[in-house]
Amino acid sequence: MHIRSAEFVVSAVDQGDLPADGLPEVALAGRSNVGKSSLINRLAQRRSLARTSSTPGKTQQLNYYRIDSALYLVDLPGYGFVKGGVELRLKLGRLVQGYLERRAELRAIIQLIDARHGPTDLDLAMIDWLKEHPKPFLMVFTKLDKLSRQQWRTRLDQLGASGVLAGLAYLPFSAVTGEGREEALEWIYQESGVSL
Ligand SMILES: Nc1nc2c(ncn2[C@@H]2O[C@H](COP(=O)(O)OP(=O)(O)OP(=O)(O)O)[C@@H](O)[C@H]2O)c(=O)[nH]1
Numbered sequence: 001m002h003i004r005s006a007e008f009v010v011s012a013v014d015q016g017d018l019p020a021d022g023l024p025e026v027a028l029a030g031r032s033n034v035g036k037s038s039l040i041n042r043l044a045q046r047r048s049l050a051r052t053s054s055t056p057g058k059t060q061q062l063n064y065y066r067i068d069s070a071l072y073l074v075d076l077p078g079y080g081f082v083k084g085g086v087e088l089r090l091k092l093g094r095l096v097q098g099y100l101e102r103r104a105e106l107r108a109i110i111q112l113i114d115a116r117h118g119p120t121d122l123d124l125a126m127i128d129w130l131k132e133h134p135k136p137f138l139m140v141f142t143k144l145d146k147l148s149r150q151q152w153r154t155r156l157d158q159l160g161a162s163g164v165l166a167g168l169a170y171l172p173f174s175a176v177t178g179e180g181r182e183e184a185l186e187w188i189y190q191e192s193g194v195s196l
C-alpha cells in the first residue's frame, strides 16, 4: 500500500493545540522506547518523519502526522517515563488520559508491545483500560526482527497460555523489515472509515 503524503502537523501540549478539522485519528500507545515513532516512519515509508531515539521518553507531546490528507496518526508520549504526579492514572499524563477518554475524532488505538519481553505490568494495565473503553484497539508486537521465528512461536504460545491475547486483535510487526506494515495500514484505514 502506497502512502502519497505524510506530514508532521503539530506537537500538542494541551487541548487547545489539537486539530479542529475533524479528520479521524488513530493513536499509538505504548511504553517509552517500544517503537511508536519508528512504526509511524515505517508506515509512511519515511526515514525521519517522526523523531526516534534510543533514549526513552523522547516523545512528550501528542505528535500529529497527517496521512494522505485523510487521517491523523497520533504519536502519544510513552508511558513509564512521563513526568507526572501520583494522581495520573497509568502515568499517562492528564493530556493523554483526557485525550483517550474524550477525543471524539479518536477512532482507534494501536497498543505497542515489545515482542521480546512484553506485556509489562503497565502494558497489562493499559490493555485492561482499553478493554473497558469502547474504542477498538489492536495490539502490535514490535521489534519482531530481534526474534527468530522459533522464539516468536514460543512467545505466542506463552501469551496464548497466559490468556492475555484471548479475543483480542494482534499483529506482529518490525519497523526494520516492514513485516506487518500492510496489515497495520489496512486496519488503520478500516477503523478510520477511510476508503482505500
Ligand atoms: N530492531 C528494531 N529496532 C526498533 C524497531 N522499532 C524501533 N526500534 C528502535 O527502538 C528505539 C526506540 O524507538 P522509537 O520509535 O523512538 O520508540 P518510541 O516508542 O517512539 O519511544 P518514545 O518516543 O520515547 O516513547 C530506537 O533505537 C529504534 O531504532 C524495530 O521494529 N526493530
Ligand SMILES: [Mg+2]
Binding pocket: 036, 037, 038, 051, 052, 058, 059, 075
Ligand atoms: Mg517516540
